[in-house]
Amino acid sequence: MNAEIERRRTFAIIAHPDAGKTSLTEKLLLFGGQIQVAGAVKSNKIKKTATSDWMDIEKQRGISVTTSVMEFDYHDYKINILDTPGHQDFAEDTYRTLTAVDSVIIVVDGAKGVETQTRKLMEVCRMRNTPVIIFVNKMDREAKDPFDLLDELEEELVINVRPLTWPIESGPRFRGVYNIYEQKLNLFQPSKQVVTEKVEVDIHTEDLDNHIGIPLAEKLRSELELIDGVYPAFNVDDYLKGELAPVFFGSALNNFGVQELLDCFVEIAPSPRPVQAEERIVMPDEPKFTGFVFKITANIDPNHRSCVAFCKVCSGKFTRNTPYLHVRHNKTMRFSSPTQFMAQRKTTVDEAWAGDIIGLPDNGTFKIGDTLTEGEVLHFKGLPSFSPEMFKYIENADPMKTKQLNKGIDQLMDEGVAQLFVNQFNGRKIIGTVGQLQFEVIQYRLENEYNAKCRWEPISLYKACWIESDDPAELEAFKKRKYQYMAKDRDGRDVFLADSGYVLQMAQMDFKHIKFHFTSEF
Numbered sequence: 001m002n003a004e005i006e007r008r009r010t011f012a013i014i015a016h017p018d019a020g021k022t023s024l025t026e027k028l029l030l031f032g033g034q035i036q037v038a039g040a041v042k043s044n045k046i047k048k049t050a051t052s053d054w055m056d057i058e059k060q061r062g063i064s065v066t067t068s069v070m071e072f073d074y075h076d077y078k079i080n081i082l083d084t085p086g087h088q089d090f091a092e093d094t095y096r097t098l099t100a101v102d103s104v105i106i107v108v109d110g111a112k113g114v115e116t117q118t119r120k121l122m123e124v125c126r127m128r129n130t131p132v133i134i135f136v137n138k139m140d141r142e143a144k145d146p147f148d149l150l151d152e153l154e155e156e157l158v159i160n161v162r163p164l165t166w167p168i169e170s171g172p173r174f175r176g177v178y179n180i181y182e183q184k185l186n187l188f189q190p191s192k193q194v195v196t197e198k199v200e201v202d203i204h205t206e207d208l209d210n211h212i213g214i215p216l217a218e219k220l221r222s223e224l225e226l227i228d229g230v231y232p233a234f235n236v237d238d239y240l241k242g243e244l245a246p247v248f249f250g251s252a253l254n255n256f257g258v259q260e261l262l263d264c265f266v267e268i269a270p271s272p273r274p275v276q277a278e279e280r281i282v283m284p285d286e287p288k289f290t291g292f293v294f295k296i297t298a299n300i301d302p303n304h305r306s307c308v309a310f311c312k313v314c315s316g317k318f319t320r321n322t323p324y325l326h327v328r329h330n331k332t333m334r335f336s337s338p339t340q341f342m343a344q345r346k347t348t349v350d351e352a353w354a355g356d357i358i359g360l361p362d363n364g365t366f367k368i369g370d371t372l373t374e375g376e377v378l379h380f381k382g383l384p385s386f387s388p389e390m391f392k393y394i395e396n397a398d399p400m401k402t403k404q405l406n407k408g409i410d411q412l413m414d415e416g417v418a419q420l421f422v423n424q425f426n427g428r429k430i431i432g433t434v435g436q437l438q439f440e441v442i443q444y445r446l447e448n449e450y451n452a453k454c455r456w457e458p459i460s461l462y463k464a465c466w467i468e469s470d471d472p473a474e475l476e477a478f479k480k481r482k483y484q485y486m487a488k489d490r491d492g493r494d495v496f497l498a499d500s501g502y503v504l505q506m507a508q509m510d511f512k513h514i515k516f517h518f519t520s521e522f
Helices: 021-031 037-046 056-061 088-098 116-127 146-157 206-212 214-230 236-240 258-268 399-415 436-450 472-481 501-510
Strands: 008-015 068-074 077-083 103-109 132-137 160-163 165-168 176-179 184-187 244-249 290-298 307-315 317-319 324-326 331-333 339-342 345-348 351-353 357-361 371-373 390-396 419-423 429-433 454-458 463-469 486-488 494-498 514-517
Touching: 008 088, 008 116, 008 258, 021 068, 021 077, 021 132, 021 258, 068 339, 068 357, 088 116, 088 290, 103 116, 103 146, 103 258, 116 146, 132 146, 132 258, 146 160, 146 214, 146 244, 165 214, 165 244, 184 206, 206 214, 236 244, 236 258, 244 258, 290 399, 307 317, 390 399, 390 436, 399 419, 399 436, 419 494, 429 436, 436 454, 463 472, 463 501, 472 494, 472 514, 494 501, 501 514
Parallel strands: 008 077, 008 103, 103 132, 132 244, 160 244
Antiparallel strands: 068 077, 165 176, 176 184, 290 307, 290 371, 307 357, 317 351, 324 331, 324 371, 339 345, 339 357, 390 429, 390 454, 419 429, 419 486, 463 494, 463 514, 486 494
C-alpha cells in the first residue's frame, strides 16, 4: 500500500453527552499540537466549549449538534477526527458519519457505564464490522468497580473486551493506571496543565510498593493476574475484525490516560479500509481517485454564507484543480479551493489521499451520498435517512422574508439536519425529526444564519414511510384512498404519513403488494 495511505488514521469519537467526549477531543488535539496547553486550560474555564463546537447554539448549550471534522499530525501519522454529536436527537448525523470512518473510539462514563445512545451507535459499528476502542473516562471521580464495568461493556455492547490499561482505585483515592500494553506505571497528578510522567516499574519488585504503597501494590498484582486468567491475550486481528475492543482507563479533563490511548491507537488502528459501492468493492490503494459526500454544512463561516460538502476520499489521490466526474449530475467539476479543517479554521490543500476528509465548496450541487470519481460510474452505499418520529408544520412568521426562509430550509435539509415532506393534500411543508431539540436548532439557525423567522404548528402523526410497488394500479388506489396522508420527499418519492400504529398496520394488511420502507435507502 502507498506509504501516504498507510499513515492515515480516520476515526469518530462517539459517546453519550455526559461521558466527557469534549474533554477527550480537546486533549487529543492538544497532543497533535493544534492548541496550546495554556489555551486549552483557559478555554475550559472561560468558554466551557470544545474547539470542535463552532456554532453559537453549541456554545450556549454546551452540546455538539453537528459533526466536526479535524485533522492533525502525530508522530508519523496523519489523524482525522470526526467529533460526533452525543445527543440522541442528532443520532442520524452520527450514523452517517460512521460510514466515513475506519475505526471508532467510544467514550464511557466510569460512574454511569453504558448508556442508551452508545448502545445504538455500537449496533451501527457492528453492522459494518468497524474496529472499536473503549475509553472509560472520569476515573478521578467515584466510578464503578472496573471488573463490573468490563462485564457491563461486554453485555451491553455485545463485544469481547480486553483491558490494555488498569486503574488503581478511583475518585479521591485514584493513584493512576498501570499500562499493561507498555508495562509501565502512570502516576496520577490532578492537574490540567501537567502531562503525567510515566514510570517504568517491574510490578513484581518492591519498586511498585514504593510508588503506590504495599496494600495497593498487592491489590494491583492480584487484579493483573486475574485479568490474564479471565481475558484472552490482546489480538490485533480480532480488534481489526471488530470482534474485540481494547479498553483504556483515564481522566480526559485532567489529561490522564489520553496519550496512552493515542499511542496505542495509531499503532493498532487500521489504515484506510476497502469501501463497498453498489457496483464493486473499492480498494484504498487503487490509483484512481474516488470519494463520496457524507455530510454538508452551511455557514461554517457566517461572514461568507458558504456551504461545504465533506468528502471522504476512498481511493487514490485527490488533486486540486483536476476535473472529476460528479456521478449523479454526470458532469465534470474542478475544485480550486478544497480545504482541510480544524473545526472552523480551515486551510486550502493541494492533494489528499485515501482516508482523508476534504471540504469542497458547495453552491447547491451536492447532496449527501453523491460520488466523485475520475470517470467511473460508482454509487457508494450506507447513507440512509431514517424514518422520523416527530413532525410539525413549518410556517413563515415574516411574509417579507419568504425567500430567505425557503433558502434556509433547503440548505438545512441538504445538511441532513431533518427531513422535509410536502403534504399532497394541502401543499404545506412538514418537518420530520428524531427529537424535539432539532426543531429548536432549526428555528435558531433560520433566524441567526438566514434572518428568517418560522413558527411551528402541531400535526399528529405516528410514522413516515416511503412506499413503492410493482403493481401501479394498487399503488394508485392506495394513494387515492390515503390522499390526506400522502406526501412527497425532496427527491419526489411517495411518502405515507401514518397517523397511528394501527392505521399503518391496517394499510400493510390491506395492500399486500405495497412495500413500506422505514429508511430512505431501498
